[in-house]
Each structure stands twice: as structure tokens, then as C-alpha cells.
Amino acid sequence: MSGDNTTVIEGRNLKTHFEGRNGLISAMLGGKSETVHALDGVDLHIDKKEIVGIVGESGCGKSTLGMTLARMYEPTSGQILFGQQDITNLHGSKLKSYRGSAQIIFQDPYSSLNPRLTVEQIIREPLNIHRIGNETEKAARVAEVLNRVQMPPETYLHRFPSNLSGGQRQRVAIARALVLRPELIVADEPVSMLDVSIQAGILELLNQLSKELDLAVLYISHDIATVGYICDRVAVMYLGRIVEQGSSDDVMHSPLHPYSDRLMAAVPSIDATASRERVHLSGEVPSPTNIPAGCRFAARCPAATALCHTVEPELYEARPDHKVRCHLYLPEDRDLRPDLERPKAHPFA
Amino acid sequence: MSIEFETLRGTLEKKPPVRLQVQDLCVTYKSARGPMKAISGVSFDVEPGSNFGLVGESGCGKSTVVKSLMRLLPASATTSGKVLLDGNDVLAMNRQQLSRVRWAQIALITQSAMNSLDPVFTVGDQIVESIRAHADVKHAVAWARAEELFAMVGLPPERLKEFPHQFSGGMRQRAVIAMAFSLNAGLLLADEPTTALDPIMQDQIMSRIRDIQKRLHRSMVLVTHDIAVVSETCERVAIMYAGRIVETGPTHDVLNKAYHPYTMGLQNAFPKVVAKGEKKPPLISISGGVPDLANPPAGCQFAPRCPFATAQCRAEEPMLRTAGNSLVACHHMERATEFRRAALKAETWRVEETLQ
Numbered sequence: 001m002s003g004d005n006t007t008v009i010e011g012r013n014l015k016t017h018f019e020g021r022n023g024l025i026s027a028m029l030g031g032k033s034e035t036v037h038a039l040d041g042v043d044l045h046i047d048k049k050e051i052v053g054i055v056g057e058s059g060c061g062k063s064t065l066g067m068t069l070a071r072m073y074e075p076t077s078g079q080i081l082f083g084q085q086d087i088t089n090l091h092g093s094k095l096k097s098y099r100g101s102a103q104i105i106f107q108d109p110y111s112s113l114n115p116r117l118t119v120e121q122i123i124r125e126p127l128n129i130h131r132i133g134n135e136t137e138k139a140a141r142v143a144e145v146l147n148r149v150q151m152p153p154e155t156y157l158h159r160f161p162s163n164l165s166g167g168q169r170q171r172v173a174i175a176r177a178l179v180l181r182p183e184l185i186v187a188d189e190p191v192s193m194l195d196v197s198i199q200a201g202i203l204e205l206l207n208q209l210s211k212e213l214d215l216a217v218l219y220i221s222h223d224i225a226t227v228g229y230i231c232d233r234v235a236v237m238y239l240g241r242i243v244e245q246g247s248s249d250d251v252m253h254s255p256l257h258p259y260s261d262r263l264m265a266a267v268p269s270i271d272a273t274a275s276r277e278r279v280h281l282s283g284e285v286p287s288p289t290n291i292p293a294g295c296r297f298a299a300r301c302p303a304a305t306a307l308c309h310t311v312e313p314e315l316y317e318a319r320p321d322h323k324v325r326c327h328l329y330l331p332e333d334r335d336l337r338p339d340l341e342r343p344k345a346h347p348f349a
Numbered sequence: 350m351s352i353e354f355e356t357l358r359g360t361l362e363k364k365p366p367v368r369l370q371v372q373d374l375c376v377t378y379k380s381a382r383g384p385m386k387a388i389s390g391v392s393f394d395v396e397p398g399s400n401f402g403l404v405g406e407s408g409c410g411k412s413t414v415v416k417s418l419m420r421l422l423p424a425s426a427t428t429s430g431k432v433l434l435d436g437n438d439v440l441a442m443n444r445q446q447l448s449r450v451r452w453a454q455i456a457l458i459t460q461s462a463m464n465s466l467d468p469v470f471t472v473g474d475q476i477v478e479s480i481r482a483h484a485d486v487k488h489a490v491a492w493a494r495a496e497e498l499f500a501m502v503g504l505p506p507e508r509l510k511e512f513p514h515q516f517s518g519g520m521r522q523r524a525v526i527a528m529a530f531s532l533n534a535g536l537l538l539a540d541e542p543t544t545a546l547d548p549i550m551q552d553q554i555m556s557r558i559r560d561i562q563k564r565l566h567r568s569m570v571l572v573t574h575d576i577a578v579v580s581e582t583c584e585r586v587a588i589m590y591a592g593r594i595v596e597t598g599p600t601h602d603v604l605n606k607a608y609h610p611y612t613m614g615l616q617n618a619f620p621k622v623v624a625k626g627e628k629k630p631p632l633i634s635i636s637g638g639v640p641d642l643a644n645p646p647a648g649c650q651f652a653p654r655c656p657f658a659t660a661q662c663r664a665e666e667p668m669l670r671t672a673g674n675s676l677v678a679c680h681h682m683e684r685a686t687e688f689r690r691a692a693l694k695a696e697t698w699r700v701e702e703t704l705q
Contacts, residue, residue: 057547058518165638195406196574200618201634222548225620229632253625266552267622268577270604276581281549284517 007083008183008216009069009102010045014078016061016068020289034289038064039075040240043315046184046216051207053219053231053248055263057285061240062220066186069218070102071095082184100130103177107189109169113161119146120157123176130180145175149205167198174205178213185210188220203230224267228252236260239296240288242315246322256324259297261348295327303328303347307340353490360484366397366568367434367454367535369418374430376413376422376592385642387413387426388592395536395585398566400559402583402600404576404615408639410592411572415540418570419457420447434536453483456534458526460541465525466513472524473509480531498527502557519550526554530561537562537569544573555582576619580604588612591640591650598675608677608685611635611651613692633695649680656697657681657688 015037022033039061046052054062067073069080071087080088087098106112113122123142127133133141143153149171161169170190177185187206191199207230210217221227227234227248234251236244236259244257255261262281269276283300286292294312298304307327318329327335328343335342376388388410395401403411416422418432420439432439434454442450459465467475476495477488484491496506502523513521522543529537542558543551559582562569571583579586580600587597588611596609607613617633637654640646649667652658661680669676672685681688691697 057549167634167638197406197615197618197635198638199634200620200632201636203620203632204634223620224548225622228622229620229629249625252622262549264622266548268552268555268575268581270577270580270616270619270621280553284519 006047007045007081008048010081011065011069011075012043012079012081014042014044014065014068014080015040015076016064016073017076037240037288037291039068040288040291041078042237042240042242044069044235044242044245046218048183048214048216049211050233051210051217051219051231053221053227053234054237055221055224055227055234056237057222059285059288060237061288062237063188065237066104066188066218066220069184070104070186071098072104096130100126100180101182102184102186103180103182105170105173105177105185105187105190108193109161109166109173110193112173113169115161118158118160119151119164119172122161122172123179126176126180132180141179142175145178148178148209149175151175165198166194167201170194170202171205174202174209178209181213182215184216184218186218186220189222190219191226192221192223199226206230224252224264236263239285239291241296241325242323243297243325244323245315246319250319250322256318256322256329257297257326258301258303258328258347261346265348295325301343301347303343303345305341305343307335307337307342310340311337353486354493357484357486357490357494361533362565364533364535366566367395368397368436369395369401369536369568369570370431370433371414371418372431372433374414374417374432375428376410376417377427378423379425379427380643382643386592386645387642388417390430391589391592391594392430393587393594393597395568395570397535397568399585400562400569400571400583402579402586403570403572403589404574404579404586405589406574406639408642409589411589412540413592414589415457415538415570415572418538419451419455421457449483452479452534453532454534455536455538456529456532458529458537458539458542460544466521468513471510471512472516476509476524476528476531479528483532494531495527498531499524501530501561502527503553519546519554522546522550522554523557526558530565533565533567535568537567538572539569540572541574542571543578544575558582576604576615577621588615591645592642593650593678594669594676595651595678596675597669598673602674606673606685607689608672608675608682609651609679610655610657610688610692613689614654614698617692617698630693631695633698635698649678656691657684 016039018036018038020034020036022031042065054065056062068075075088079086090098120142123145124138127138146153146156151171191202203226206217209215219231231248234248235242238259244251244260251260252264255264265277281300286299292299294309298308313325313327313330315323315325316330318324328346372392374388374391378385378387391414403414405411417428428440473495477491480491480494495509499506499509504520504523543554555578573579583600586600586603587594590611596603596612603612614635618635620632623629635654640650646653648663648665652662667678667680669678672682
């Protein structure tokens with residue numbers, strides 16, 4: 001995929017680990033602090049005009065992935081390619097200039113906008129920081145992005161965030177992200193704080209902007225129904241790794257991994273006549289400080305065998321453009337440990 | 350001890366489900382900008398042993414309704430109307446009567462379970478305390494009941510000895526649910542009980558609540574913004590807007606044959622998961638925002654956002670009237686069939702946007 005000029009960003013075997021805090025006494029006794037393996041080997045690429053969804057439970061590393069791609073975090077290992085450029089370890093002014101091309105939209109528009117600045121000042125701030133344009137050009141750019149998010153500048157330019165509704169605030173946050181003309185947008189739960197009646201408008205806007213401005217969008221959400229609406233491709237994460245990846249239609253309607261299967265089955269249906277199979281998944285997600293050997297989902301998977309508890313499966317292309325990290329789908333000839341018992345059948349099929 | 354425990358269980362299981370009747374409930378908050386009418390004339394009945402859904406967006410007053418049922422509103426709120434629990438008015442009770450009713454007859458699960466447990470006591474001690482406040486039993490008996498409740502929500506009994514911070518978010522929420530069931534109250538108020546949780550945990554907890562409600566034949570008021578959860582859980586539903594009920598009836602009728610344009614708009618905006626290959630209906634948002642309750646518009650509160658509003662809507666407030674199996678507050682509900690067809694088109698709702 002690299003070298004292909006439509007790929008905007010690509011992460012290769014990305015790992016982002018955090019050092020845990022250690023108490024004074026334990027440090028004096030020579031205790032080691034724990035390492036949190038938030039992101040633990042992820043490969044992902046996003047093309048122009050493409051929206052890729054990341055779903056998974058809290059703590060699975062989906063936000064860390066977004067923050068790492070936007071280089072708010074420096075990855076512990078792995079490589080990030082932005083077009084042809086390696087941006088894995090950029091610092092100083094080069095990092096600043098990269099951040100101009102990779103913008104983030106945060107979850108909570110009530111805390112991501114400075115309440116003391118007007119809409120105009122909020123959107124102009126990135127231009128000041130990156131020293132782009134003179135006064136006339138700045139004013140023109142601010143007006144342009146406000147029009148893009150369907151907020152007429154003449155009405156909203158001089159308002160404060162406190163005079164805006166949640167949906168309007170999120171539109172201002174999107175305008176601020178667009179003003180530097182980025183190529184990548186990381187949208188981290190952009191509609192989860194908004195009411196149902198307005199979230200539709202924000203989703204539609206993101207979709208439209210991605211197509212009109214050639215944007216690559218990483219859409220992070222735990223609301224699977226919204227992912228189905230705007231994403232071209234979806235990756236399911238579990239404990240720092242992608243366990244399934246494919247077109248949103250395939251992943252949502254024919255999930256292969258037992259975990260994705262449960263995740264999709266957990267979405268309540270508005271049509272009460274359609275009987276939905278109840279989800280039962282025992283146990284909790286293991287701690288990211290102490291990752292078990294073998295498949296990370298094995299402890300909660302009813303079909304897990306000795307092989308699953310020993311060898312971690314690779315992300316294997318089980319169907320065309322549909323990858324899954326599960327021993328169920330790995331062909332016999334690629335099995336590295338034929339001495340161990342393999343899982344027989346899909347546990348929830 | 351085991352005899353005492355059996356006696357406790359016996360009395361708890363014999364508790365009948367409660368009939369709740371809310372009649373013309375009004376709540377007004379004092380604010381710096383003058384009185385804010387948070388709830389205006391809300392009435393509904395919850396039949397014993399049934400689940401009632403209260404749906405609406407933030408600020409529509411659904412949580413205020415729940416708080417007034419438990420008399421948990423701040424002193425700045427004035428309440429009128431009647432909240433009848435098997436005929437006894439909660440709003441007219443004195444402190445002593447009220448503390449006998451709370452938790453024993455009405456139990457509450459709030460949205461943020463993280464904050465409803467005391468960090469300095471073990472979870473077990475907190476459940477035991479709530480049981481012993483209402484039932485005259487020894488500590489060991491109440492502890493045995495707590496173990497039973499933990500098993501019911503799928504938590505291992507040894508974790509009763511742990512403190513809230515040792516629990517994950519999902520486990521704390523389950524502990525709060527266990528606590529709400531501790532005295533087998535006849536009426537459960539669940540205010541967004543699973544909103545803060547991950548999808549798999551959400552579904553597991555909702556199906557657990559449904560199972561317990563069904564098995565023990567309890568009544569429940571479920572407050573949520575998620576119409577899919579209501580559709581799977583509640584027999585009847587009320588849609589709230591700006592402190593009023595705009596449509597209420599059997600869930601199936603309200604969600605499949607809406608008479609109020611707001612209900613239609615809410616359904617259009619709700620993301621659905623369709624079968625493979627089937628075309629997704631477009632997501633359509635309702636432009637504009639909820640009215641300012643300190644300075645409400647004349648006429649129908651939804652009129653400024655309604656694509657079908659007429660001069661009459663902007664002048665006169667509609668009353669709830671019968672339509673099919675539902676009650677609907679819309680001047681033009683006779684035209685509902687025509688509205689339903691038009692409401693499915695994005696253009697219908699876009700017209701309003703240019704006017705805003």
C-alpha cells in the first residue's frame with residue numbers, strides 16, 4: 001500500500017506503551033513500575049476520501065491509536081508514514097508542521113473550546129500559531145471553513161461558545177480542525193456527547209467533508225450503529241491490537257472473530273419483532289499491564305483451546321479484504337504448532 | 350440464621366409490584382433569569398409489573414420527572430400535582446413516611462454509578478446498610494442477602510469485601526443494580542442505567558435487569574435517549590419534549606405508527622443497523638435546538654423545529670388527544686399519514702434549516 005499515492009497515512013507495527021506510576025517505597029525497594037501496553041502492534045492505513053472506523057471497548061487502545069497517528073504521542077516502536085514521509089520520530093518545527101496536516105476533533109465540545117474566545121478567535125488561533133497568511137487571508141480562511149460547516153459567518157463569527165448549542169460547538173471544533181487544510185482528521189467519539197437529533201447532522205458533515213476535501217478520517221467510536229453509517233472500512237480492537245479488519249459491511253454483518261461477533265450482537269435493535277440473540281460473554285478484559293500469552297481474547301472465548309492459550313494468531317486474510325486474528329481461520333499449513341489442539345468451530349455460530 | 354434469612358427472603362418475595370400514577374406533575378425551578386418550567390402537566394400510569402419508557406433528549410425533563418418521583422429535587426424546585434404509589438401521594442408525605450417508602454418501595458439506579466457508592470466503605474457494607482435500614486435483621490443475614498444479590502448480577506461474592514475503587518466501571522454499575530434490588534422494591538426507577546458502559550456490558554446489564562424484572566414481576570420506569578433499548582424493554586413509552594409528554598402509548602404503536610412529528614424526527618435521526626445488503630435509510634437531523642424554558646415560545650413547543658407547523662401551532666398549545674392506541678399532543682395529528690411519508694425525506698427537514 002505504501003508508495004501508492006492515495007494512501008494518506010500508514011502505521012506499521014505501531015506500539016505505544018506508557019510507564020505506570022510507581023510508589024516511593026516500592027521504588028526504594030527496587031520495584032519496577034508497570035508498563036501499560038496501550039497500543040501493541042497495529043498496522044493500519046487510511047486513503048484519501050476514506051473514513052476508517054475503530055471500534056472496541058474502553059481501554060482497548062482506540063484513542064491511543066488516534067493520538068499516536070496524530071503524533072500527540074510518540075510511538076514506542078513501529079513506523080508512521082505520512083505520504084512518503086516518515087514521521088515516527090519527528091521533533092520541533094517539523095513535528096509542528098506535521099500537526100498542521102493532522103488534526104483532531106475531540107469528544108466534548110463543551111470543554112474543547114475556550115469559553116473566553118469568540119468563534120472567530122477560536123478558528124483563527126491555529127493560523128496564528130502556524131503563522132499562516134496576513135489579516136485578510138486569515139479572515140477569508142475563517143469565513144471559508146465556517147461556510148463549510150454550514151454556519152453562516154455573518155451570524156456566528158462574534159458569538160461565544162456559551163451562546164451555541166452542542167451541535168454548533170462541535171461544528172466550530174470541526175471548522176477549527178479544517179482551517180489548516182489538513183489531510184488527516186482524527187475524530188475521537190465526535191458525536192457521543194450530542195443528542196440523537198443533532199448527531200446525524202455532524203456525521204453527515206464529516207462524510208461530506210471527507211469526500212469534498214480528499215480527507216482521510218479516523219473515526220473512533222463505541223457506538224457501532226453510527227460506524228455503519230459513515231465508515232468505508234472498520235477495524236475492531238481488543239487489548240491493544242486489531243482483531244478484525246474489513247469493509248464496514250463485512251465486519252458489521254458477517255463478523256468473523258468471536259469477539260467482533262459478540263460486539264455486533266450487543267447492538268440493540270429498534271425493531272422489537274426481530275428476535276436478537278442475547279450476548280453472554282464471561283470475564284473481564286485482561287489488564288494491559290499484564291498481557292496473557294497466546295490469543296488475547298482466549299480467556300473469554302468458549303472455543304479456546306491449548307493452541308489459543310499458547311500462540312497468538314496472526315492477522316490473516318480469511319476472506320478477500322477481510323482480515324481476522326483467530327486460529328479458527330488459519331489454514332492447517334500455516335499452523336506453527338501442529339502438536340497443540342486447534343479450536344474446532346465458531347463458538348457463537 | 351438460615352431461618353432468619355429464609356424469613357427475610359419470604360417477606361421480600363411477597364412484596365407486590367407497585368402501581369404508579371403520575372397526575373398533572375409540574376416542576377418549576379427558580380433561576381437568576383426567572384422561573385423555569387422544567388415539567389408542565391405530565392401524567393402517566395405504570396401498571397403493576399410493567400416497564401414504562403421515558404424517552405427524550407437532554408433538557409426535556411425526563412430526569413427531573415424521575416427525581417420528583419423520589420422527592421430528590423433541590424430546594425429551588427417547586428412541585429405540584431400528584432405522584433401516587435398504590436394510591437399514596439409521595440409529594441404529600443412527611444420525612445418519616447418518605448424514608449419508609451424510599452428504597453423499600455421505590456429504588457433508583459442512576460446514570461453515574463461511579464459516584465453513587467461511598468469510597469470509604471466496602472461495597473458489601475453499603476448493601477448491608479441499606480438492607481438493615483429497612484428490615485430488622487442481623488448483619489450476617491443481610492450479608493447473605495448481599496451475596497445472593499451479587500450472584501444475581503454476575504459478581505463473585507468474595508468481592509463484597511472490596512472497596513468501590515477496586516471495581517471496574519461495569520462492576521460498579523452492577524453493584525449499584527444489585528443494591529437497587531436489595532429490598533425487592535415494587536418500583537424500580539432506572540435513569541440511563543447503562544449509558545456510561547461499553548456496548549457488550551450495556552447489553553448484558555439490560556438483559557439482566559429485564560430478566561429480574563420479569564421473574565420478580567416488578568414495575569419499572571426506564572429513562573433513556575436510546576429508543577432501541579426502550580423498544581426491547583418497555584411495554585409502554587412516553588416521548589417527552591420541553592417538559593411535556595408529546596406522545597404516549599404502547600411502544601410498538603409509538604415507534605411504528607408515530608403521530609407526532611417530533612417522534613418521527615427522532616426515529617429518522619436514530620442510527621439503525623440494517624440487514625446485510627439492505628439500503629440504510631438516511632440519517633436526518635432535526636435542525637434547531639430545544640426552547641429556552643425560562644422564556645418558552647407560545648403555542649406548541651416543537652413548532653419552531655417542526656416542518657409541518659402552521660399559524661395555529663405557533664399560537665395555541667396542543668392538548669393530548671387520542672389517536673389510535675396512543676395519546677398525542679399535535680394540532681394536526683389527523684394528517685399523520687401524510688406527515689409520516691414526508692418525514693422520511695431529508696428535504697422535508699432541510700426546509701426549516703434555511704429559515705433558522
